[in-house]
Amino acid sequence: MMTSTHLHFLTSVGVKKPNSIRNKDVMCPFCARELLTDIIDTDGPIMLLKNKYPVLQRSFQTVLIETDDCDAELSNYSNEHLYRLFQFAFNHWIKMEESGKYESVLLFKNHGPLSGGSIAHSHMQIIGLEDVDYTIDIKTEDFIGLEIDSSGGTEFTLSTLPKIGFYEFNVKLGERNEMETFARYVQTAAHYILTNFPFHCNSYNLFFYKLGEERYAKIVPRFVTSPLYIGFSIPQIPDNLEWMKEDIKKHYFTNTEHIHT
Numbered sequence: 001m002m003t004s005t006h007l008h009f010l011t012s013v014g015v016k017k018p019n020s021i022r023n024k025d026v027m028c029p030f031c032a033r034e035l036l037t038d039i040i041d042t043d044g045p046i047m048l049l050k051n052k053y054p055v056l057q058r059s060f061q062t063v064l065i066e067t068d069d070c071d072a073e074l075s076n077y078s079n080e081h082l083y084r085l086f087q088f089a090f091n092h093w094i095k096m097e098e099s100g101k102y103e104s105v106l107l108f109k110n111h112g113p114l115s116g117g118s119i120a121h122s123h124m125q126i127i128g129l130e131d132v133d134y135t136i137d138i139k140t141e142d143f144i145g146l147e148i149d150s151s152g153g154t155e156f157t158l159s160t161l162p163k164i165g166f167y168e169f170n171v172k173l174g175e176r177n178e179m180e181t182f183a184r185y186v187q188t189a190a191h192y193i194l195t196n197f198p199f200h201c202n203s204y205n206l207f208f209y210k211l212g213e214e215r216y217a218k219i220v221p222r223f224v225t226s227p228l229y230i231g232f233s234i235p236q237i238p239d240n241l242e243w244m245k246e247d248i249k250k251h252y253f254t255n256t257e258h259i260h261t
């Protein structure tokens with residue numbers, strides 16, 4: 001099978017997609033649970049189903065509804081719900097990878113108006129690509145950075161070589177039994193972006209990657225993309241990464257008993 005570099009988008013399907021982010025009058029399709037069809041699996045309020053608007057050719061598109069609460073957001077989930085969600089998402093992601101039907105399998109999430117998403121209700125997507133391998137343009141350097149925290153083999157860093165530019169948060173999963181730490185680091189990055197970030201930000205993307213034997217997450221606050229990246233593919237590195245690393249530690253990882261200054 002020929003590996004392809006581009007995905008083909010079906011515009012006739014795209015125009016039918018509802019947009020509850022742009023248009024607040026659109027009824028939330030993920031709240032009308034009794035109307036949902038093609039359900040693949042559920043775990044309590046978490047549900048995986050076939051995407052009703054499969055805009056990508058030669059792919060299997062699914063939607064993972066994270067919660068039955070339309071206003072809930074990953075950055076605020078209880079630990080119990082967060083772990084349950086990550087376990088469910090990873091199980092299905094790996095199951096699709098191991099089916100052998102796809103060149104690669106995407107797992108990602110969009111949040112907010114600048115994220116590229118169309119439905120506000122918290123959800124992820126798992127997409128099997130029949131002839132595109134997403135790992136071709138991904139390098140281990142994309143996940144190195146200043147360490148914010150680590151536990152066992154699981155590491156939370158702020159990119160020093162961001163893929164697109166400015167601020168990118170990385171989480172590397174150590175052992176499989178460190179999933180709870182991994183999930184907590186991802187949630188911390190999302191929470192920092194939405195509530196304690198030095199610039200107003202209401203949007204982020206969360207991407208998951210399998211590179212060799214390692215699994216990673218990248219959390220990216222979204223703003224209008226820099227023209228230097230769009231036109232010339234030059235990522236930019238801000239000069240306050242050291243400050244931001246300390247700021248996140250101060251907000252989320254400081255044991256107050258150890259503060260002496």
Ligand SMILES: [Zn+2]
Binds near residue numbers: 029070121
């Ligand atoms: Zn909803």
